[in-house]
Amino acid sequence: MATPETQRRIVVVSGGGTGIGRAVCAAFAAEGAEVVALGRRAEPLERTAKELTAEHAAAGGSVRALTADLTEPAEAERVRDDLRAAYGRVDVVVNNAGGNVLVGAPEGAADGLAGAAWHWTGNFRSNVLTAVLLTEALRDLLAAPGGRVVLLSSIAAYRGSGAGSYAGAKAALHPYMYDLAADLGPRGVTVNTVAPGYIAETEFFGPDGVADARRRMLVEQAMNRRAGAPADVAETVRWLASPAAGHVTGQIIQVNGGAEKGR
């Protein structure tokens, strides 16, 4: 059923052009929301916006592409100015942009102290700064009461990520969420984190995807013996952003088929 323009929720999804972010955009567009998808590359964003707007037009949903590199304060400010002028408020912010800079890194890039500085800084920028700068830019635009902020962490925050920097960056989001939930709670805004395990069908693992042996190992670790899909995460985000989850804040929801404790 189409939602009247005045009641359409304004939903901002970073990294909305691909993978989990695209599925999050789809879930909100299906509910009739006006979704703004952010990312650095225009091509996947515009393709996603066009496809999802066509798919969910009957429900009154739409997706708009807005390019921005969210590691840059000026870019986050530009996004805020655009959203303020276009809508005057934001109902939901989904901080999904991120990734592991070590995936697909050139041979030797992570070697030595210079390499360590590179991937720790890179993963901090990609996973922490993108979320912090977007959220801080938009916090005064958040609908209150009723606003929602969701951050994307990872199972890696609980178990490590090999070299530590990706996991450490994701783990840094947890105390940021606690502080933000405490700050915004009195205004009726919730702040939560979703921490997925292995999710297939995204660009996270690079153009070649996960090697077969590793994929089998990741699936074996899940108690339900399957890979996660972007929609598994998107549905959890959608629920956290719903009125039904109004008393859920400052929480980390793991979406991993039980893999964190799998055996």
Ligand SMILES: NC(=O)c1ccc[n+]([C@@H]2O[C@H](COP(=O)([O-])OP(=O)(O)OC[C@H]3O[C@@H](n4cnc5c(N)ncnc54)[C@H](OP(=O)(O)O)[C@@H]3O)[C@@H](O)[C@H]2O)c1
């Ligand atoms: N797939 C998994 O197994 C898995 C597991 C746990 C957690 N996660 C997390 O889930 C989130 C989504 O990942 P995914 O699996 O869907 O991978 P993905 O397809 O690579 O999506 C990441 C998105 O983030 C965007 N992005 C990256 N850096 C950005 C920046 N500086 N500014 C704006 N946008 C930026 C990318 O677009 P551009 O490159 O165009 O900017 C891309 O659309 C990430 O935070 C990831 O760490 C994934």
